[in-house]
Amino acid sequence: MAQESRVTKSLLNARVNLIFYFITLALSFFSRKIFLDCLGPDFVGLSGTLANILGFLSLAEMGVGAAVSYNLYKPLQRGDKSQIEELISVFGYLYRKIGTFVALGGIAISAFIPLIFKNTLFDYGLIYFAFFAILSSSLFSYFINYRQIILSADQRGYVVTAYIQGAAYIKILLQMAIAYYWKNYYLWIALEVVFGLVACIILNWKIAQTYPWLHANAKKGKEAFPRHKNIITYTKQIFVHKIKDFLLFQSDQILVFAFVSLKMVAYYGNYTLITSKLTQLFSTFLNSFWASVGNLVAEGNQKKIVSVFWEIHSIHYLIGGFVVFSSYHLIDPFITLWLGKEYILGQTILILLMINTFILLTRGAVDMFNGGHGQFADTWSAWAEGITNIGVTLICAPLWGIAGILAGKIISLFFFVVLWKPYYLFHYALHIPIWNYWGETLKYLVIFGGCFYLGHLIYLHIPIDDYSSIGNWFIKGAIIVPVFITMQFFAMYGLSKGTRDLAHRVMLKTNIHK
Numbered sequence: 001m002a003q004e005s006r007v008t009k010s011l012l013n014a015r016v017n018l019i020f021y022f023i024t025l026a027l028s029f030f031s032r033k034i035f036l037d038c039l040g041p042d043f044v045g046l047s048g049t050l051a052n053i054l055g056f057l058s059l060a061e062m063g064v065g066a067a068v069s070y071n072l073y074k075p076l077q078r079g080d081k082s083q084i085e086e087l088i089s090v091f092g093y094l095y096r097k098i099g100t101f102v103a104l105g106g107i108a109i110s111a112f113i114p115l116i117f118k119n120t121l122f123d124y125g126l127i128y129f130a131f132f133a134i135l136s137s138s139l140f141s142y143f144i145n146y147r148q149i150i151l152s153a154d155q156r157g158y159v160v161t162a163y164i165q166g167a168a169y170i171k172i173l174l175q176m177a178i179a180y181y182w183k184n185y186y187l188w189i190a191l192e193v194v195f196g197l198v199a200c201i202i203l204n205w206k207i208a209q210t211y212p213w214l215h216a217n218a219k220k221g222k223e224a225f226p227r228h229k230n231i232i233t234y235t236k237q238i239f240v241h242k243i244k245d246f247l248l249f250q251s252d253q254i255l256v257f258a259f260v261s262l263k264m265v266a267y268y269g270n271y272t273l274i275t276s277k278l279t280q281l282f283s284t285f286l287n288s289f290w291a292s293v294g295n296l297v298a299e300g301n302q303k304k305i306v307s308v309f310w311e312i313h314s315i316h317y318l319i320g321g322f323v324v325f326s327s328y329h330l331i332d333p334f335i336t337l338w339l340g341k342e343y344i345l346g347q348t349i350l351i352l353l354m355i356n357t358f359i360l361l362t363r364g365a366v367d368m369f370n371g372g373h374g375q376f377a378d379t380w381s382a383w384a385e386g387i388t389n390i391g392v393t394l395i396c397a398p399l400w401g402i403a404g405i406l407a408g409k410i411i412s413l414f415f416f417v418v419l420w421k422p423y424y425l426f427h428y429a430l431h432i433p434i435w436n437y438w439g440e441t442l443k444y445l446v447i448f449g450g451c452f453y454l455g456h457l458i459y460l461h462i463p464i465d466d467y468s469s470i471g472n473w474f475i476k477g478a479i480i481v482p483v484f485i486t487m488q489f490f491a492m493y494g495l496s497k498g499t500r501d502l503a504h505r506v507m508l509k510t511n512i513h514k
Contacts, residue, residue, distance in 0.1 A: 016158035045265035093221025099142025310498030320361035
């Protein structure tokens, strides 16, 4: 197999992801406006809630994908086609079993739909149709699309992006037409299944073209499975983290539905759509380095590993600062202009959402390097994080609604992501005193706080009403956001070696493994 540099693949991933990101961004906001206006916030809330309920079944995946990806890094580095094929066959065998469980679990959950949606505006025929359509679409990844794991592990995620997103764009355009002209819920839902299947078929065709030697299948995987029992060891460890991640990242709409209302699922979803799209702008770039980090760790050069960690850590704080500052100041006027002032949720929810977003963005380097080292054994922390989240949510959500749900997320993230995960990485993988991490990170936090305060003062004194028109909103954002970015970057450049190394690498266009 021809070996390409990690940076070449990573940059190609980043470029493709960036192109598709902007197309997705435009479609997401335009389509959501049409869906809310033509189908109503209750239907938008219903579809989001059903997707999240079925998302719980994705826990059955148990982290098999992450475990197999970790085991693929070295064979891919060596070009060991036989080992790669065997591992992907094992993956297909396990995914077939998981898919069967998900299908049976979905059927079991469907029996409780009348209880879950007992006060719904929609008839149960529509709800069941939507439920099984979304379930069917999710099953494709288990029975048809499992071979795409090689693309991610081999840093060819851009192939997945191109074909999956391409199909998604056509689907969204057709759904917009159906919503606008016919307002037909059933046709809108049916497209989810049709295009999910089409995307899988096209992607598998592309995989066959890219890896013509790859003849993985579940039957071979069943025979090879006894030789790869270590995958189950990693899977058991990752599974607990998957449960915790679901509670933290995918249960929001379920909790809002349970403690507030179905309509508020759509209202809250407007905010998370904006923050997720902003986050995605950079996550698609940064996530393209996951496989690079895995390969870097596989090489075993500790000095290089630590140096790259500080660079990636600084990127996450630069991006986290930008996203949170921009969102805090511009999200409310944007929603007012986009959908109307009745969709505004309030300052308390906005502040809590920004804290949550900042933690999630700045944790990336630690997660990336823990994953690259195969550090999943701290299952106790995942249980503790999940229990803390549930406990705080159950206490606070009945009192404060969405604010209480966010409080549960933030408190659990603080203790186990902000405090524990860096210690776990530095002590058990990098073998460096944790104070090195906190010395650098506290600099970033102080810089962010100072720049945020100064930027906020400047924002208040700009004599432009960003609530009055999209033009004024854009002008005010175009003034204040570059000011904040410039202040933050130069402050971090002056005080952080990781940021300086990153800047020099970008300017000199050096390779990540040189």
